[in-house]
Amino acid sequence: MKKLLTATAILLATPFVAHAGADFVKGDRTFAADAELGATVTTGNTETTSLKGRLDMKHELGNWENQYLLEALYKEDTGEETGKRYYGLVQGNYQFDDVNYMFANANHEIDPFTGFDSKSTVSVGYGHKFIDNPKTIFAVEVGPGYQYKRLDEESRLAAGYDSEQSWVAHGVMNFETEISDNSTFKQLFTADYGESLEGRSETSVTANIAGALAMKFAVVVRYNSEPLDNKKSTDTETNMTLLYSF
Structure with a gap:
């Protein structure tokens, strides 16, 4: 655990230290964010509550692209908590050129319904953008x-x-493309392979409603090849949320 905390601190500090120098030299920054919110509440014979929130921020400064x-996800059925998940991620990408970069990633997840209080992962590696134009992005990342x-x-x-701790091989595949002037399709695969294989797939379609407001439909699949006893290997999540870009 001590190794993980030390590695996480270094990873989190690296982009900010680099930012200070880049800002002094160049001072060219861009910032964008997407905020999502979705909720379902039913009363009467059936009482259920479902809440989903997400904030995705991206910051470009000099040679750095950071995310x-x-x-947060919460579900309740007839007064009983049936789902709860909190997830945070910080990633810094240092661009060597237009298509090649080095990444440093740290993420933390709390999901008590998997049998774990928490899960933390840190990774570094190499990324390559096979396609990068105003309409389509296709990038792959690999590293330890x-x-x-x-x-x-x-x-x-x-x-x-x-606890369980292990070295893993980390991989990401990200594909985004414009379906039309007002809609975008995204497919994200993430995998960590160590003592077990853990993967996450998110497929989404976003359609613009008006201005910066959009509707997003997403299907998320999580997979663990070796779940704890009495736990399932696959979890699925289907969301319909409102998305605001700023």
């Missing part, structure tokens, strides 16, 4: 990483240990 992502997972109390008692 800061926050996600380190993962730490802390079991919840029930899982600790059953397994007889507190």
Whole structure:
């Protein structure tokens, strides 16, 4: 755990240290963000609540392209909590040229319904943009990483240990393209392979409503090749949210 915290601190500090120097020399910055919110509430014979929020921020400064992502999901059915997930990510990309870059990534997830209190991963590696034009982006990232997972109390008692940690091979494939002047299709695959294979796929279509406001439909699939006892390998999530860009 100490190794993970040290690596995370270095990764988080690197983009900001580089930013200070780049800002002094160039001073050319751009910032963009997407905020999403979706909710479903039913009352009467069936009482359910579902909330989904997401804030995705991107910052360009000199040779650095950085992303800061926050996600939250909460579900309740007849007064009983049936889903809860919080996720945060920070990634800094240092551009060697228009298509090649080095990345440093740190992310943390809290999802008690998987049997883990939390999961943290740090990774570094190489990225390449195979396509990068105003309408389409196709990029791939690969590199080594380190993962730490802390079991919840029930899982600790059953397994007889507190945590799992391992080196992983980290990979990302990101594809985005404009379907029309008012709609965009996105496909994101993320995978970490160590003692087990953990993957995440997000497929989404965004359609503009008016100005900076859009409607987003997304299907998220999470996979773990070796889940804890009494847990399923695959989780799916379907969302319809409003998205505001600024």
